[in-house]
Amino acid sequence: xxxxTQTQPGMFVQEKxxxxxxxxxxxxxxxxxxxxxxxxxxxxxxxxxxxxxxxxQNATEGRYSLNFQKARxxxxxxxxxxxxxxxxxxxxxxxAGGTSYGKLTFGQGTILxxxx
Amino acid sequence: EAQVTQNPRYLITVTGKKLTVTCSQNMNHxxxxxxxxxxxxxxxxxxxxxxxxxxxxxxxxxxxxxxxKEKRNFPLILExxxxxxxxxxxxxxxxxxxxxxxxGSGTQLSxx
Numbered sequence: 001x002x003x004x005t006q007t008q009p010g011m012f013v014q015e016k017x018x019x020x021x022x023x024x025x026x027x028x029x030x031x032x033x034x035x036x037x038x039x040x041x042x043x044x045x046x047x048x049x050x051x052x053x054x055x056x057q058n059a060t061e062g063r064y065s066l067n068f069q070k071a072r073x074x075x076x077x078x079x080x081x082x083x084x085x086x087x088x089x090x091x092x093x094x095x096a097g098g099t100s101y102g103k104l105t106f107g108q109g110t111i112l113x114x115x116x
Numbered sequence: 117e118a119q120v121t122q123n124p125r126y127l128i129t130v131t132g133k134k135l136t137v138t139c140s141q142n143m144n145h146x147x148x149x150x151x152x153x154x155x156x157x158x159x160x161x162x163x164x165x166x167x168x169x170x171x172x173x174x175x176x177x178x179x180x181x182x183x184x185k186e187k188r189n190f191p192l193i194l195e196x197x198x199x200x201x202x203x204x205x206x207x208x209x210x211x212x213x214x215x216x217x218x219x220g221s222g223t224q225l226s227x228x
Contacts, residue, residue, distance in 0.1 A: 006158075035216070045206060045219035091158055102147060102166050103174060106159040
């Protein structure tokens with residue numbers, strides 16, 4: 001069974017500073033995918049970034065980067081130059097490999113608050 | 117415009133009264149899935165579908181049914197809702213399971 005753990009229920013950051021949101025995962029599949037999604041207070045789910053288990057380089061999307069450390073089974077999200085609009089709930093998620101390819105497991109989420 | 121349409125947005129019902137939450141996408145995506153979101157638990161996958169007539173259980177399938185008779189629609193059926201199914205439900209779709217998902221706006225369900 002696969003598992004995603006986000007140990008930070010809440011994080012605070014000053015505007016324009018960088019912040020790291022932690023995510024660790026557990027799976028026995030050699031092939032898997034890792035995602036980060038953002039959920040603002042309005043409730044919609046917004047895709048941020050994806051990392052495949054065989055990708056050699058860390059994924060980046062604008063101000064978002066995924067610090068993928070395979071041996072440690074961690075997939076931390078780094079947001080550079082935080083903005084007030086980054087205040088939201090952030091979810092880490094993992095797609096299974098093998099015969100459960102479509103199965104997606106989410107973490108509990110981290111609420112990020114950006115202070116001016 | 118690419119859309120995932122989920123209806124209704126809000127629903128209050130009583131225990132045991134069958135209901136259906138609809139999900140429709142206009143992106144010709146093969147992959148569709150349903151999630152429930154509860155405080156402190158994140159999102160949990162209920163069912164997913166890799167293509168028409170292909171569905172499989174997620175982590176919390178008990179008390180739910182789905183069908184995928186056509187590519188664009190993936191309804192979630194609660195045959196006999198109970199109060200512990202009170203939750204925020206999301207439908208999501210993607211070209212494949214390993215690509216970004218497009219989420220519907222969510223359905224807030226209350227079962228009294």
